[in-house]
Amino acid sequence: MLQTVLSVRAGPRLYGRLKLAHLLEMPEREFGESLRQMESSDLFRRLHQAGVVSLEPYHQARLICRRFNGWELRQSVERVAPTVAGANNGFAECLDGQGNLVQLIQRIGQERFEECFLREKALSIEERAQLCGISISDANRILDFVNRLYIQTEFENRALPLARDTSLPVFSAVAGIEIETGRPILGFFHQEIWKGRYRINKEKQEQWFAFISPREALRANNLLGRLEYFNQRKNTLYRVLEALLEIQIEYFVSGDPNKRRPCTQRALALKLDIETSALNRLISNKSIQMPWGLEAPIKALLPSAKTCLKEILYSIALVKPGLTDKKLAFELWLQTRARLSQRSIAQYRKELGLSKRGQRENISAERANSSAEGALIAIS
Numbered sequence: 001m002l003q004t005v006l007s008v009r010a011g012p013r014l015y016g017r018l019k020l021a022h023l024l025e026m027p028e029r030e031f032g033e034s035l036r037q038m039e040s041s042d043l044f045r046r047l048h049q050a051g052v053v054s055l056e057p058y059h060q061a062r063l064i065c066r067r068f069n070g071w072e073l074r075q076s077v078e079r080v081a082p083t084v085a086g087a088n089n090g091f092a093e094c095l096d097g098q099g100n101l102v103q104l105i106q107r108i109g110q111e112r113f114e115e116c117f118l119r120e121k122a123l124s125i126e127e128r129a130q131l132c133g134i135s136i137s138d139a140n141r142i143l144d145f146v147n148r149l150y151i152q153t154e155f156e157n158r159a160l161p162l163a164r165d166t167s168l169p170v171f172s173a174v175a176g177i178e179i180e181t182g183r184p185i186l187g188f189f190h191q192e193i194w195k196g197r198y199r200i201n202k203e204k205q206e207q208w209f210a211f212i213s214p215r216e217a218l219r220a221n222n223l224l225g226r227l228e229y230f231n232q233r234k235n236t237l238y239r240v241l242e243a244l245l246e247i248q249i250e251y252f253v254s255g256d257p258n259k260r261r262p263c264t265q266r267a268l269a270l271k272l273d274i275e276t277s278a279l280n281r282l283i284s285n286k287s288i289q290m291p292w293g294l295e296a297p298i299k300a301l302l303p304s305a306k307t308c309l310k311e312i313l314y315s316i317a318l319v320k321p322g323l324t325d326k327k328l329a330f331e332l333w334l335q336t337r338a339r340l341s342q343r344s345i346a347q348y349r350k351e352l353g354l355s356k357r358g359q360r361e362n363i364s365a366e367r368a369n370s371s372a373e374g375a376l377i378a379i380s
Helices: 002-025 028-039 042-049 102-106 110-119 124-134 136-157 202-209 214-247 249-254 265-272 275-285 305-319 325-336 344-351 359-377
Strands: 053-056 063-070 072-074 172-180 183-188 195-201 287-289 296-299
Touching: 002 214, 002 275, 028 042, 028 172, 028 214, 042 053, 042 214, 102 110, 102 136, 102 359, 110 124, 110 136, 124 136, 172 214, 172 249, 183 214, 183 249, 195 214, 202 214, 214 249, 214 265, 214 275, 265 275, 305 325, 325 344
Parallel strands: 172 287
Antiparallel strands: 053 195, 063 072, 172 183, 287 296
């Protein structure tokens, strides 16, 4: 009812903007469920079978599973076997009794493996076997293995009904970053979302519409319109993450927070030719898994120049507590080539909760004495 009122009063253009804004803010799991429901409808299946709608994969993207309690799964061929650390958490049971399965997948090759078993193409088991050059029984084994991995992942990813502080922000994990051959690689967590973007064949659409009733054509047009919004949401987030990989490449590879490059939301929105408000809605409640395993809000990858300078200043002041504000300014210039006055340095110190030189030296000496005492006790 509310949607109908909005579409009449606000007009289709504003209604479309509101619809897209809602999708941009939607958490990944909720967005994936919306896609699943839409794709399970009879109308979508008919459009897909008629060739009106198809899925085009994101060729540079891969699907990975989130890390839990020390284990991780990577679906690149080189490391398709799970590594389990600590207790028996993860997918060890999925490979039980199938010792040569990893070698079989490696022999097929990453591109062919992803095409036939990860992208949900409408292929029969015979077609999968033929494309991969393996027997039907081996193709069945691989398909069973992949299905069990996805089922296990969905089970492990289910949120437990724990009490939480509703005043704290809740972030939806979107993707993870891995380092391969010295470069960050993006991997997505939600197969339902990132298996591909929707493509609409206009020629086949016209042919199909010629044989259906006006009422059904209206329903089909509405569904195709929804697909456009879904694509905008997917493509925008994909472009944002790809841009951040390039902007923060030194940070991802080194793990050094001081290597973060300043980039505001406004600057990134201008670079990608999208509205700043749309970017803000998109990343406001989403997080990304860093190469070292920790999750961080995407917004943390868009620090201002002042934030970056303050973090570097904090590191300098802790390592060299004897520096005056003048010398801190000089040291900061050596590392960043940013010229700040002593007054600015003093203000940054206050904002960071750092004391003056003498007080920092005393705190540093107390820490050193405490560490030395601890070492003597351990030796004795």
